Amino acid sequence: MWTLDHLPVQAIEQQYGFTPDAAWTDKVMHASVRIAGGCSASFVSPTGLVLSNHHCALSCVEQLSSIKKDFVKDGFLAATPAQEVRCPEIELNRLDRISDVTNEVKTATAGLSGAQFRDAQNAIKARLTAACVGDNKTTTRCDVVDLYHGGRYDLYQYHRYQDVRLVFVPEKSLGFFGGDPDNFNFPRYAIDMSLLRAYENGKPAVVKDYFPFNPAGAQEGELTFVIGNPGRTQRLLTVAQLETQRDISLQHLLLNMAQLRGMLTQYSAESPEKARIAATDLFYVENTYKGRLGQLQALQDPALIAQKQQQEQALRAFVAKDPALSARVSGAWDAIAKAQTVYRDIEPDYQTKEIGIGFNSQYFKIARMLVRGADERARPDEQRLAEFTEAALPQLEQRLFSTAPLYPDFERVKLTASLTKLREILGTDDPFVKQVLGKQSPEEVARQWVAGTRLGDVAQRQSLWQGGKTAIAASTDPFIMLARRVDPAARAVRMKYEDDVEAVEQKNAELIAQARFAQLGDKTYPDATFTMRLSYGEVRGWSERGHEVPPFTHFAGLYDRATGAEPFALPPTWIAAQSRLNPQQRMDFVTTNDIIGGNSGSPVINRQGQIVGLVFDSNIHALGGAFYYDPVSNRTVAVHSGAILQALQYVYGADHLVQELTVPDMH
Structure with a gap:
């Protein structure tokens, strides 16, 4: 998972005879985009057409649907540009520039710890992002990115697209064919794809760099690149941090997900x-549950923990041999271990009160944004919570004023379940629980709050946002009052977490990163941070219990x-189209590329910069990929480029999209 400004060019050239030069890398960076909510995508035409997954556009499709027009069930196709429909909440980010700001960040936090470290780091990040955005916050987004857990800090400048429209999505029964039983498995038979379009000034965006489709797709053994935004990996965490994940965080998350699924x-x-x-x-809960269960099983493998312990001991031994390095770094591991003890103590309060396990409702999320927004926007930018800085407000406001429908009965049911969970975790006699519920049951208060709220009205939200602290203080909306x-x-518990856990981890991870750089240099890649990364690999199957798993599936296998x-x-469209499709057309395939959640929607390209596939999953063996990568069995699962084109042409009659997708790149 290499950053584009530090690619292992020599390793790629030695293994595959291809050198990704500056021009190739620049094109790849500008042709790839990020869906701000948690997926990857890419430009696939000069008029702003964007390729991603069905499940990455699912929230938009659901928000545009109703009881009379269910696009999730029936799919959606815009036959003309006028029929392309704006997604209420999707924002696209195109990475334009990467700048090293390590010295600025570390200078600002030098010699500080705890709350002072946190405040100084938040302040310098706010200053850097504000200067980067300037007066262009509607079209520019800037993020300070922590790499190597504080070993390096980069400033990423993005071009922001907030007018994103739905162009095509297949029926869910095809986009997620096989459902949860096939999820994270292979063979797969899904066309997990969607087409969106970026607009600017009311017109399709004009883009210079994009990936044209290669209908033939990649061949077995061929070099493939995946460019996307892997979410979070924990490959560089300390053993103490991994034990917290294994014993506390994942256990509790899985229990909550299981109850939510029910x-x-x-x-x-x-x-x-x-x-x-x-x-x-x-879909989100089932996918999360299966993915996190795989992570827990990986951490429960004694061999993995033994390997992590051995690596940590080797690094600590390296540090001990250098008196100057040891003086700076040797206490870092113990400090992080102590922070894990603090987290274990506050975890129930942090998860229920701040993260929101106790208040699972869109109404409450909106109310919290409004209440905190009124407080935070009254403060200088450098003193705000990170999500309320000026640079972050455009995306927050897009979510806050989303026209997506809210369903009161559904919100009531979710809130009842989460308030019950709040009482279960903290206890009936807990003062916070009494403050929330009083003498009423979760069902009673949820019913009253949902019946009395006006936060489903976008105009009401806008009025409260614009009215600031005065409007919030005067509001009698039950969710605002809550x-x-x-x-x-x-x-209070957020500050405790940020001061005594997060700041301690960050400060000491910076020290461990110094030791790792001294030992290995920058020849390793940083943990994933939901920022652009390149992975290189090849189309290749694997052996499973003595049997070879071929790298391709075909349309014939789907039927x-x-x-x-x-x-x-x-769906009926595919039953009717069977005779028109080539049964031997490759449908899905696997590669050795290294991915994790967040890579969904990433393009799979060849050395010519052509689309040969679309990432949508990994196999079950890769679920431990948060902690390590095993090229023997970890596999990326992708939709074949030829299958996408055949489906568009012969199933959906979308010849205009096929023509647009196959426009050659003249640059």
Whole structure:
């Protein structure tokens, strides 16, 4: 997962005979984009057409749907540009520039610890991002990126697209064919794709760099590159931090996800409309549960922990041999271990009050944004919570004023379940629980709050946002009153976490990074940070229990796998199109590229910079990829470029999109 300004050029050239020069790398950077909510994508035409996954556009598709027009079930195709529909919340980011700001950040925090370290780091990040954005915050986004856990800090400048429109998405039964049983497995038979379009000034964006489609796709053994934004890896964490993940964080997350899945499944069974409303949440929960379970199983493998212990001991031994380095660094591991003890003590309060396990409702999330926004925007930019700095406000406001529908009954059910969870975790006699529930049950307060709120009205949210602290203080909306009431406790535990856990981890991880650089130089890549990375690999299957798993599946296998019952039911369009499709057309394939969550929607390109596939999953072996990469069995799963073109042409009659996708890149 290499950053584009530090590619292992010699290693790629030695293994594959290809040198990614500056011009190639620059094009790759500008042709790739990030979906700010958590996916990757790429430009695939000079008029702003964007390729990503079905599941990356699912929230938009659901938000544009209704009981009368269910685009999740039936798919969506804009036959003309006029029919392209704006997504309420999707923001695209195109990376334009990377600047090293390590000296600025480390100078600002030198000699500081705890709250002073946190405040100084937040302040310098706010200053750097504000200067980077300037007067162009509607079209420019800037983030200070922590690499190597504080070993290096870079300033990433993006071009921001907030007018993003839906062009095409297949039926969910095809985009997620095989459902949860096939998820993180292979063979796969899904066309997990979507087409969006970036607009500027009301017109399709004109882009210089994009990836044209190669209909033939990659061949077995061929070099492939994945360019995307892997979310978070923990490959460089200390053993103490990994033990916290194994023993506390993942255990509690999985328990919560399992209970949420049960609630959502029950709600979905009550009617087709409730199933439609809950579909996006249920997909997220099922996907998260399976992914995190794989991570937990990886950390429960004694061999992995032994390997991490051996690596840590070797680094500590290296430090001990250098008196000057030892004086600076040797206490870092113990300090981080102590911070884990602090986290274990505050974890129930932090997760329920600040992270929001206790208040699972869009109404509450909106109320918290409004309440905290009123407080934070009254402060100097450098003193605000990170999510309320001037540079961060455009994306926050896009979410806050989203026209996506809210469903009161669904919000009531989710809130009831989460308030019950709040009481379960903290206890009936906890003062915070009493403050929230009083003498009422979770069902009673959830019903009253949802019935009394006006936060489903975008105009009401805008009025409260514009009215600032005065409007918030005067509001009698039950969710605004709740957010006001619980915010002191939530802020207090957040500050405790940031001062005594996060700041300690960050400060001491910087020291460990210095030791690692002294030992290895910069010949290793940093942990993933949901910023652009390049992975190189090749199309290759693997061995599973003595059997070879071929790298490709074909359309013929899709029809063989179909049973007519979900999640293996084909939509009518595919049943009707069977005779028009080439049964030997490659459909999905696997590569040795190194990916993690966040890479969904990443383009798979060849050395010519052509699309040969679209990342949408990994195999089950790669679920431990948060902690290590194993080229023997870890595999990326992608949709074949030829399958996408055939589906568009012969199933959906979208010849105009096929023509646009195959426009050759003249640059």
